[in-house]
Amino acid sequence: xxxxxxxxxxxxxxxxxxxxxxxxxxxxxxxxxxxxxxxxxxxxxxxxxxxxxxxxxxxxxxxxxxxxxxxxxxxxxxxxxxxxxxxxxxxxxxxxxxxxxxxxxxxxxxxxxxxxxxxxxxxxxxxxxxxxxxxxxxxxxxxxxxxxxxxx
Amino acid sequence: xxxxxxxxxxxxxxxxxxxxxxxxxxxxxxxxxxxxxxxxxxxxxxxxxxxxxxxxxxxxxxxxxxxxxxxxxxxxxxxxxxxxxxxxxxxxxxxxxxxxxxxxxxxxxxxxxxxxxxxxxxxxxxxxxxxxxxxxxxxxxxxxxxxxxxxx
DNA sequence: CGAAAAGACTACTTGTACTATGGACTTTAT
DNA sequence: ATAAAGTCCATAGTACAAGTAGTCTTTTCG
Numbered sequence: 001x002x003x004x005x006x007x008x009x010x011x012x013x014x015x016x017x018x019x020x021x022x023x024x025x026x027x028x029x030x031x032x033x034x035x036x037x038x039x040x041x042x043x044x045x046x047x048x049x050x051x052x053x054x055x056x057x058x059x060x061x062x063x064x065x066x067x068x069x070x071x072x073x074x075x076x077x078x079x080x081x082x083x084x085x086x087x088x089x090x091x092x093x094x095x096x097x098x099x100x101x102x103x104x105x106x107x108x109x110x111x112x113x114x115x116x117x118x119x120x121x122x123x124x125x126x127x128x129x130x131x132x133x134x135x136x137x138x139x140x141x142x143x144x145x146x147x148x149x150x151x152x
Numbered sequence: 153x154x155x156x157x158x159x160x161x162x163x164x165x166x167x168x169x170x171x172x173x174x175x176x177x178x179x180x181x182x183x184x185x186x187x188x189x190x191x192x193x194x195x196x197x198x199x200x201x202x203x204x205x206x207x208x209x210x211x212x213x214x215x216x217x218x219x220x221x222x223x224x225x226x227x228x229x230x231x232x233x234x235x236x237x238x239x240x241x242x243x244x245x246x247x248x249x250x251x252x253x254x255x256x257x258x259x260x261x262x263x264x265x266x267x268x269x270x271x272x273x274x275x276x277x278x279x280x281x282x283x284x285x286x287x288x289x290x291x292x293x294x295x296x297x298x299x300x301x302x303x304x
Numbered sequence: 305c306g307a308a309a310a311g312a313c314t315a316c317t318t319g320t321a322c323t324a325t326g327g328a329c330t331t332t333a334t
Numbered sequence: 335a336t337a338a339a340g341t342c343c344a345t346a347g348t349a350c351a352a353g354t355a356g357t358c359t360t361t362t363c364g
Contacts, residue, residue, distance in 0.1 A: 001153055001277060003244040005323065015265045039257055044324050063332025064338045079269060092155040105191055111296050113167045113289040117231060117280065124276040125153065128269065137265040144263050157352065196353055215361025216309045
């Protein structure tokens with residue numbers, strides 16, 4: 001039940017990109033900067049950001065002083081959306097996926113015990129991911145920082 | 153966020169093995185029977201059951217009339233236990249795993265937004281899997297069957 | 305006893321997905 | 335014009351998943 005590196009790095013990068021928006025800072029951030037801050041290979045990260053861009057969640061600016069920025073306000077981008085672009089369906093098995101259902105091959109889907117439980121799991125995960133926006137994450141981060149007395 | 157085939161088949165098989173216990177039937181079931189019922193390669197299933205046996209969740213009987221049976225009552229075996237044997241930690245990223253923690257490499261673990269959210273996800277999943285026993289699953293299955301008016 | 309049925313164990317194969325890396329090209333600010 | 339940035343495409347290496355094969359051991363029963 002693992003999140004891929006691709007998904008992990010993508011989510012991390014999106015969270016970083018959500019921060020300047022909060023501070024009313026210049027929203028454009030370069031790949032290189034994100035890569036350094038999060039310890040990610042810049043080349044690999046590039047592919048990931050590109051995928052997110054093609055999915056319409058990021059915009060970019062080319063040339064000197066260019067970089068990436070969120071296509072919509074941080075409060076309107078959920079972790080679930082990002083996750084699905086990079087890692088595919090949230091559901092542990094295909095037959096309980098809401099967004100991209102496929103039969104799983106069990107003898108009787110209606111009464112399959114595993115399916116019933118995995119349906120619960122998929123709902124639990126989706127509940128969290130689809131109801132947490134990037135803005136929620138940065139808010140939570142700063143709350144923790146304040147509590148610990150860290151400035152930054 | 154996918155369950156492996158290994159995990160899927162293993163959970164399916166354990167659910168099958170939990171059924172005769174419920175009906176006070178002879179508890180020993182052969183690989184071949186499970187494989188046919190659930191449409192799984194018998195050879196592959198064999199490996200999986202072996203792993204579960206070595207983990208102490210199954211016992212087996214060799215020779216003619218042999219097969220597998222649960223090592224403990226179905227009410228005392230949780231899906232979480234089975235899952236961990238076959239697919240490893242429940243947590244989406246290592247740094248939020250309770251059972252087998254490892255640092256993930258983010259700059260500051262305490263204030264990492266991704267980590268906070270993934271911690272919630274891991275807890276949601278673990279809550280379900282660790283609080284659902286095989287007996288719970290078979291109970292739920294028969295409840296659905298009754299509701300739908302299926303005998304079997 | 306010995307043959308057949310069952311599990312135990314080990315090794316190998318095959319495919320595919322993850323995790324990158326490299327290089328050529330395009331756009332833009334100065 | 336040049337350098338800094340993103341874009342796009344190809345490919346390599348690795349690891350792991352999923353499945354196959356074969357041999358050995360134990361047990362029952364005729």
